[in-house]
Amino acid sequence: MDQQQTSSESNKVDGSTGELLVPSVADATVTRGKSPEEIHPLARTLEEWVEVFRGMGEKPFRAKQVYRWLHQDRVFDPDQMTNLSKALREKLKKAGVAAPGQVANVHESADGTRKILIDFVHGAKIECVMIPMSPDIGVDDYDEEEEDSPKKRVTLCISTQFGCAMGCVFCASGQSGLFRGLGAAEVVFQVLVARDYLRPGEELKNLVFMGMGEPLHHYEETERSLRLIARPEGIGMSPRRVTVSTVGLVPGIRRLGRDFDGKVGLAVSLHATNDAVRSEIMPMNKRYPIAELMKVLHEYPLPPRKRLTIEYTLIKGKNDSLEDADALARLLRSLRVKVNLIPMNPIEKSNLEAPEPKQVLAFRERLAAAGISCFVRMRKGDDVSAACGQLALQSIDPQRLTRRSPRS
């Protein structure tokens, strides 16, 4: 087992400089630098499938058929791909078409929140959370271009890394350090699995990259996942239904805006209005301080009627005063934003607390009075530990974490 995977401390942002001490991702599931044949079948683009089939002497139209089996029907067993010839099914079996993981557990909260634990073949148990949205919870405005739909909307929160290197002090995932990033196949798989747990009358409306990990820390896998998820031959979820949440990695924000023309929603964890406090609770601020972050947010190519989301965790005595609210309003005045206020979720080994409800309300009112659109994010799924920052690491098998395979 190598040092990088055994020591979570060394896999965190350097608290004194904000520098990352490890490469963004180093594991068997990434796609970077691999040929189409080596990339996991679920992470292959349609174009890469065409190339793979060309190499097998098969017709290009087979690519769409297989892509649909994997991404629409979640069928990984070539024997069940009934519109393919027997010979091709055998070739796919030999090539190692298989699911990247399986569901290990599902917990359902009294409020309908479902937390799905997925056990990935190459080590890592990852949680994703399905959150039924209702008009009374005040955060349900990812859907700014409202459509008439009788269906009950569900938002899915997915993870992009196993652990997280960013070290935010209010977050359970951040305390463990980064073990590994997830490959695009593992990210897409979470969406496929969650669709199986929709109830009659529900639809998966929004997707948020807000679970464990920093999605822009291994940008290539996040970008690939977004493109795979958008593909009409597959899940077909438009980028405008997707929100990527970041701690504020400036180069990643710039790339995301450029690569998707600003169509992908962006949520930024701000959590403080001055560098001293922000660096204390979010070490990455030392590398990308607030002024630099604000500059890149001003440049983000937001489509008309879209807003950035600013996440602000309220921590008692740290960032929850009315002066903080005033400073936040000043900082955001010239941006098109909505602010999600999140009362701190208690985590183990931390003495940080949520403010009293009346302080949360006063903060919100102060911001609203300054003309800033803001919502208090009600906690959903508390009884299954599905709230923000509570997607803690599950037990891991180190042997599996270090396993390597060309088909991973």
Ligand code: SF4
């Ligand atoms: S809040 Fe997000 S970026 Fe910060 S440590 Fe937790 S998972 Fe990582």
